[in-house]
Amino acid sequence: MKWGPLTYEDARALAEFWAEVEAEDRIGEIYGAEDVAEHLSSELIDLAAGTFAARDGDRIAAFGYLPVRQATEGGVHALRLWGGVHPAYRGRGLGRRIVDWAVDVAPMLGEKAFPGVAVEVHLGAHDTNPALAAxxxxxxxxxxxxxxxxxxxxSGGLPALRTPEGVRIATWSPEVDDGARNVRNESFRDHWGSVPHTPESWAGHITGSRNFRPESSFVALAGDRxxxxxMTHFFDAQSAHRxxxxxxxxxxxxxxxxxxxGVAGALIAHALDAFARxxxxxxxxGVDTDNPTGAVAVYERAGFAITERHKNYALSVPQGETGDEPGAAVHE
Structure with a gap:
């Protein structure tokens, strides 16, 4: 088993990895090669230092992907670990090695992005995956x-289209993009774990993503404000699987x-009608079940129901020296 960082050329192999993980775990995480390529080309990831993968010949047996964030929240820089272990290689300690690597390298990545800011590593575990939780x-x-x-x-039963007085709903366009980003940043200030989007991260991960659907994204305007x-995305590989x-x-x-x-309700009703057409x-x-704005109830009134839950785990990482050089290839 050879360990080392991911490269841009790993997109197809990682898509195959996720297809085999989904066949075993059935958690709904489907990524096409182009989706993975977008992750690998993100401005927030340092492939040499922020990724770590185990290879068995041409097959990826396990990997970790640890991007920095575009901003910090409450004096903390939370780095979210993404990755997994191929079903054929489980029970060999690869998952623990990925987690230990992330904890080891996070202080260096965090210090480089935001010097002097406390660092946490976060990861998510579906309720159907008790092994990851353990x-x-x-x-x-x-x-x-x-x-x-x-x-x-x-297929039916869509909410009535009602727009609050003085408000109109416009389809997203470049002309309203700055306002859309401002609303997102201002409205998410009291959302747990959220950090503001910079113009670069907004363009890179929202409007510049290959998955962004401008014709299915909408802005509520009061006058010109x-x-x-x-904002809507469409994941073609996931939809094909579904x-x-x-x-x-x-x-x-x-x-x-x-x-x-009634602004959020109007936006949702407008969007659902557009989606159907x-x-x-x-x-x-996706929703934070403890969202202070009562978002779950808003979505339930629009006909949504919870289909899956997952927990967010966090670990505060002491700042200081790290262990092995993160990009070095090692063998097991």
Whole structure:
């Protein structure tokens, strides 16, 4: 077994890795080669220092991917670990090695991005994956939040289209993009774990993503001011696996002073109607189940129901010297 960093050329191998993981675990995580390539080319990842993979010949047996974030929150830089172990290689300690690597390298990555800021490593575990939860807890991580996926069919029973007085809903365009990003950043200030999008991260991960669907994304305007936003992505590999086209609502946000006036409900109703006309069969979104704005209830009123839950684990990492050089290839 050879260990070392990922490269841009690993996109197809990682897509095959995730297909085999999904066949075993059935957690709904499907990534095509182009999706993986987008992750590997992110401005937030240092491939040499922030990735670590075990290879058995041409096959990826396990990997870890640890990007920095575009900003910090509350004096903490939270780096989210993404990765997994191929089903054929489980039970050999590869997962623990990936987690230990992430904990070891996080202080160096964090210090480089935001000198002097405290560092945490985060990872998510689906409720259907008790082995990952046990791994996280065994490595000293603790549950800090619970998230859920919610979905609804678009075959009927869509919410009525009602727009608050003085508000109109416009399809996303470059002209309203700055306002959309501002609404997202302002409305997520009181959301746990959220950090503001810079123009670069917004363009790279939201509007510049290959998955972004501008015709299915909307901005609520009061006069010329953006007061609400709904941004939509479409994941073709995941939809092909599901056997239906699903519109994924990536962001829903309303300025604090406009909450409770029906802006979010209007955006969702407008979007669901548009999705159905655009040929989608279902819609999905992710939500913090402890969201202080009552988002779960808003989505339930729009016909969404929870289909999956996952816990977010976190570990504070002492700043100081790290262990082995992260990009060095080692063998097992």
């Amino acid at each position: 791994l996280a807890e065994g490595a000293g991580f603790a549950v800090v939040r619970t998230f859920a996926h919610m979905e609804r069919s678009l 953006a007061v609400g936003v709904l 056997g239906e086209r699903q519109a994924w609502i990536q962001i829903v946000g309303t300025l604090r002073e406009w909450r409770g006036k 655009q040929g989608y069969q279902s819609a999905g979104l």
